[in-house]
Structure formats: structure tokens, C-alpha cells
Amino acid sequence: MDCPSCSEGLTAYLDGELEPGDRELIQQHLDACPQYHEEYISSLHASRLVDGLPQIDPDPDLWQGISSAIERSDWSLQHLHSLLFGRGSPGMAAAGLGALLLGLSFFLHADERPNVEAEQLLNSFLQERHRLDRGRTVSFREGPEGLIDPPLYPNPFAEAEGDRKRNPFTSE
């Protein structure tokens, strides 16, 4: 089992969503591959951090904004339809068709554009977390040896046995 295919399984492993056989494969790979174990720790800490974020009720204006945007979108489509299939001039129809193709191209290449909205949302989310819980924004502190917070899965590459903890997904 190579690391890339295992990475996808790692998320399911952390979520406790793997069948016993697949879980065993992940654990074997964790025991054998230091890079994969490092990926496991990274994923575990990220999951803990996200789980620790407070749930914030969205601003009431958010839903109104989404609703308005949908309505505007509907209006634009209806307007375009009347231009293309109504009594408008052929030139207007051609312009509408061009705009439609441009929009379609923009939509198809959406993955290539930076997701500014998502980034802004995440930033505001973390800032709110910091405001609510100042001083404890991050529960995983760094020490001279790296992360202070130890991983739950036993690190087969660690020298100190005492640092090991149980894997929450096994019955051992």
C-alpha cells in the first residue's frame, strides 16, 4: 500500500469509518512508514483543531444575501431568455449568447480561480475563535522537540515507550 492511496484511507481511519480489514492495513502502514505516521499526526491535529472551533450562528444577513443573489441570478436568466427567444433584436441575442458562453467558460474554469470567499470565511472564523478564546486559540503548542501534544496512535518510531497512548479506534 503506497502513501498516496493510504492518505485517503487515513481520513476515513480518523473518522472511524473503515472496515476492520482496511483499518488493519492502515495500522500496519502506520507502523512501517515514518512519513505516513507524520501525515497521521498532522491530520489528527488538524481534525482536533477544527473540532475545537466553536459553532457560530451565521449573521442573519447572510441568508438574506444568498436569497437576494439567487433572485438576481433568476432575473438575469429570465432577462437573457427574453433576449434570446423573445422579440429582441438578433444583435442583442448574439450578445446574450456571447455572455452565456463567457459565463460558461468562467464556470468551467472555477477550480483554477482562488477561492477568495472561502479564505475570507475561514479567516473570520479563526478570528472569532481567537476573540472568544484568546490565549487558547491553538491547543497544540510547540516545544523544543516539536509538538507537545502527543498523538493518540502509538508512534512506532518514538524512543520513549511512556509517551505512547492508545489508539481510540482499536479495541486493544
Added chain:
Amino acid sequence: MLSAIHKLSYRELSEVMSRSLASVKSDIHRARVEVREKIKGYLAENYGLSKLF
């Protein structure tokens, strides 16, 4: 959202979204990686926590 906030299982997600289990698993993994990278970048830039993850 359905996984992280509403705590739906992968199987429930596949039923709700009419997607295969493999597809759900893949999407959740990609979403987690993306969120992790964004948090990592944010914390490194704003708090100097370069070794957090």
C-alpha cells in the same frame, strides 16, 4: 458541512447526496486536506506557528 457540523456518517452522506461511498470518502479527504492547508497557512502567517501540523 454535513460531516463536520451535522456529524453524518459516510454512509448517511452517500444516501443524502446520492453519491457512492468511495466518492464521499474522496470528497471528505480532499476537503480536510484543503482546510488543513488553509489553517496551516493562516496560523503560520498570523501566529508564527510553522510547525503546528
